Structure formats: C-alpha cells, structure tokens
Amino acid sequence: MTTTITETYGVDPTPTPLALLLLGRQADPNSERGVECPGDLPPASDPDLVERARAAKAALGDRVFILGHHYQRDEVIEFADVTGDSFKLARDAAARPEAEYIVFCGVHFMAESADILTGDAQQVVLPDLAAGCSMADMATAEQVAECWDVLTDAGIADVTVPVSYMNSSADIKAFTGRHGGTICTSSNARRALEWAYEQGQKVLFLPDQHLGRNTAVRDMGFSLDDCVVYNPHKPNGGLTVEQLRDAKMILWRGHCSVHGRFTLDSVNDVRERVPGVNVLVHPECRHEVVAAADMVGSTEYIIKALDAAEPGSKWAIGTELNLVRRLAKAHPDKEVVFLDRAVCFCSTMNRIDLPHLVWALESLVEGRVPNVIKVDPETEKYAKAALDRMLALP
Numbered sequence: 001m002t003t004t005i006t007e008t009y010g011v012d013p014t015p016t017p018l019a020l021l022l023l024g025r026q027a028d029p030n031s032e033r034g035v036e037c038p039g040d041l042p043p044a045s046d047p048d049l050v051e052r053a054r055a056a057k058a059a060l061g062d063r064v065f066i067l068g069h070h071y072q073r074d075e076v077i078e079f080a081d082v083t084g085d086s087f088k089l090a091r092d093a094a095a096r097p098e099a100e101y102i103v104f105c106g107v108h109f110m111a112e113s114a115d116i117l118t119g120d121a122q123q124v125v126l127p128d129l130a131a132g133c134s135m136a137d138m139a140t141a142e143q144v145a146e147c148w149d150v151l152t153d154a155g156i157a158d159v160t161v162p163v164s165y166m167n168s169s170a171d172i173k174a175f176t177g178r179h180g181g182t183i184c185t186s187s188n189a190r191r192a193l194e195w196a197y198e199q200g201q202k203v204l205f206l207p208d209q210h211l212g213r214n215t216a217v218r219d220m221g222f223s224l225d226d227c228v229v230y231n232p233h234k235p236n237g238g239l240t241v242e243q244l245r246d247a248k249m250i251l252w253r254g255h256c257s258v259h260g261r262f263t264l265d266s267v268n269d270v271r272e273r274v275p276g277v278n279v280l281v282h283p284e285c286r287h288e289v290v291a292a293a294d295m296v297g298s299t300e301y302i303i304k305a306l307d308a309a310e311p312g313s314k315w316a317i318g319t320e321l322n323l324v325r326r327l328a329k330a331h332p333d334k335e336v337v338f339l340d341r342a343v344c345f346c347s348t349m350n351r352i353d354l355p356h357l358v359w360a361l362e363s364l365v366e367g368r369v370p371n372v373i374k375v376d377p378e379t380e381k382y383a384k385a386a387l388d389r390m391l392a393l394p
C-alpha cells in the first residue's frame with residue numbers, strides 16, 4: 001500500500017485558506033496578497049510594448065536597476081540587468097547604491113528583502129503589488145507569535161531557535177531576528193541548521209516544512225520522527241506538549257504551491273517515459289519526491305548542474321516551468337523535460353508581465369514612483385539582524 005504524504009506527515013493537501021485575491025481594488029497590508037496597480041496599464045496586445053520598455057529603460061539609464069527572478073517570464077527577463085534567486089538579487093541590488101530605483105521583477109517578500117538590504121536613498125518598486133507568495137502568506141506574524149506562546153507554555157521556547165527561509169515576509173524575518181534566529185536559503189539551509197543546533201536544542205523552521213524536513217532528514221541524518229508539523233489552524237498547532245518536547249525539528253505547516261505539486265507518481269512516470277533520465281528537484285518538493293530523485297538542490301544548483309552535464313544526457317527538472325523552459329532552450333544538446341505532465345508556473349510571479357514592467361518604468365520616467373515596497377524601521381532592524389546572522393554563517 002502506498003503511504004501518502006498526508007498520512008505520513010499530517011500534510012493536508014487542501015488549498016491554503018489564504019488564497020490570493022483576484023485582481024481588484026482591495027488591499028490587505030498584512031499579507032502578501034495584493035491590490036491592482038493604480039493607473040492605466042498598457043494593453044498586452046500593444047505591439048510597441050518592447051520598444052516602450054527599451055525607451056523607458058534607456059531614458060532612466062543608471063538611475064534604475066532591474067532585477068529578474070529565475071521564475072519570471074522570458075519577456076520580463078529580457079529587460080533584467082541581472083537574474084538570480086531572491087537572495088542573490090537582493091545582494092546585487094545592495095551592490096548598486098547609485099541606482100535610485102530598484103525594479104524587482106519577483107514577488108513581494110523578495111522586494112522587502114531588497115529594501116532591507118539596500119540604502120535608505122534607494123526605492124524598491126514591485127511592478128504589480130498582486131505578485132505575492134502563497135508560501136510566505138502561510139505564516140503570519142500573529143500566527144507565529146501564537147506559536148511562540150505555545151512553545152513557551154510547553155517550556156521549550158528558551159531552547160528553541162527559529163530558522164526562517166528567505167521566502168517569508170519581513171515580519172517573520174523580524175520575529176526570527178528578535179528571538180536569536182537566522183534566515184536561510186535553499187543553498188545554505190544545512191549550515192543554518194547546524195549553527196542553530198549549536199545555539200539551542202530545537203529548531204522552529206518557518207515557513208516551508210519541506211525544505212526543513214528535507215534538510216534535516218536527507219542532509220543531517222535526522223529521522224522523520226524527530227520532526228513534527230505545527231499547524232497554525234489548530235489549537236496548540238495540533239500537537240501535544242509531549243510531541244513538542246520530544247521533537248528536535250518543529251516544522252511550520254507551509255509549502256510552495258508550485259514545488260508541492262510534484263508527486264512520487266511524477267517521478268515514476270518520467271522514469272518510464274524517458275529511460276535513463278536524471279531526476280533533479282528543488283528541496284521545496286515533498287520529502288517522498290526528494291527521496292526518489294537523483295539530485296536535489298537550489299535554483300542556482302540546478303542551473304550549474306545543467307551547465308556541467310554531458311551532451312546527450314537526459315534531465316527531468318522539478319522546479320518552476322519558466323526556468324525549466326529556459327534551461328531546455330539553453331541546452332539543445334541535452335534532453336531537458338519538466339518533471340510533471342501538468343503545466344506548473346508560479347502564478348504570482350507570472351503577474352509581473354511586460355505591461356506591468358512598462359507601466360512601472362514609464363511611471364518612473366514621468367517622475368512618479370509606483371508600488372514602493374517599504375519595510376518599517378523597527379521590522380527592518382530585527383529582520384536585518386536575522387539576515388546578518390545568515391551572512392556570518394561559517
């Protein structure tokens with residue numbers, strides 16, 4: 001009998017109750033859910049969009065620096081001064097203090113991180129405020145504060161170190177900084193956890209349970225029983241005091257809606273369809289997918305693995321589809337396929353399209369700074385403390 005992820009880890013596959021708002025005029029400043037941008041967007045059918053983007057970018061010159069996350073559409077990546085994962089982009093922005101405007105073609109939490117790491121004189125612009133991240137929304141400041149109260153009541157808060165994935169809101173990063181914890185990326189999660197276990201006995205890992213579990217079990221030799229899942233929608237996280245006290249790893253019940261879609265069936269199916277294929281997946285995938293894969297690593301790792309691969313080799317990639325398509329195009333001498341048969345874009349990343357980019361750039365040319373992402377000084381101070389701990393990791 002096949003054991004499902006729900007049975008094994010208590011992960012309910014029902015959608016998050018914090019589903020993204022449809023584009024509209026509503027605002028929800030307490031979440032990654034966004035609002036429609038004000039003003040008139042150029043129509044997507046405008047044949048001059050590419051020319052307009054070029055002209056606006058040229059008019060702004062060095063005053064603007066455009067960042068493009070790996071999961072963005074080709075039409076947007078074409079105008080990026082630099083591409084990368086969220087942390088690399090935030091650092092690249094910090095290294096360009098002469099740029100007054102950082103246009104972040106990514107999602108909301110990434111723009112927040114860029115604001116935290118860039119100078120006060122720089123303004124970070126998100127071309128569409130509705131570009132949020134469903135995973136980041138799965139851990140709100142109130143829920144995490146409540147969880148900490150539960151850990152305090154169980155008598156374990158003072159031996160627990162929070163470790164938060166880069167893919168979290170500035171509020172969660174600030175919580176982490178306030179409680180002596182660190183941020184991690186998918187590249188340095190193991191180092192961050194090793195550091196955390198030198199500081200305390202337990203880790204509260206936010207908000208991606210899969211990255212936390214995969215790192216602890218696959219990379220550090222923990223057992224699945226060392227991990228428990230804290231469900232913020234249940235009293236006391238759905239856990240007993242004994243379960244909390246016995247656990248070494250307390251995983252927040254969050255996941256990426258893109259990487260969480262890959263299943264063990266996706267892996268088995270592609271192995272049948274493409275004999276000899278190497279299955280390469282991101283650690284945000286479910287544990288059973290990661291366990292069945294040949295290689296596991298961050299977006300940057302995936303890109304490097306393909307660069308180093310032998311001509312003629314075959315690859316099934318478990319990450320966002322825009323990136324997989326670009327990798328397939330960049331490596332015509334290799335067979336590169338998407339891990340799943342179903343199309344799997346990050347829908348919020350895809351909200352940043354050419355009309356939004358043109359609108360943002362032309363607004364800047366006209367002297368209006370649209371959709372500025374600004375983290376308040378108190379939140380920034382503690383979030384930066386957590387980011388600085390990550391930067392100081394050995």
Ligand code: SF4
Pocket residue numbers: 071107132133134135136167256257258259320346347348349
């Ligand atoms: S790919 Fe996943 S983690 Fe990344 S922005 Fe989209 S929903 Fe969030």
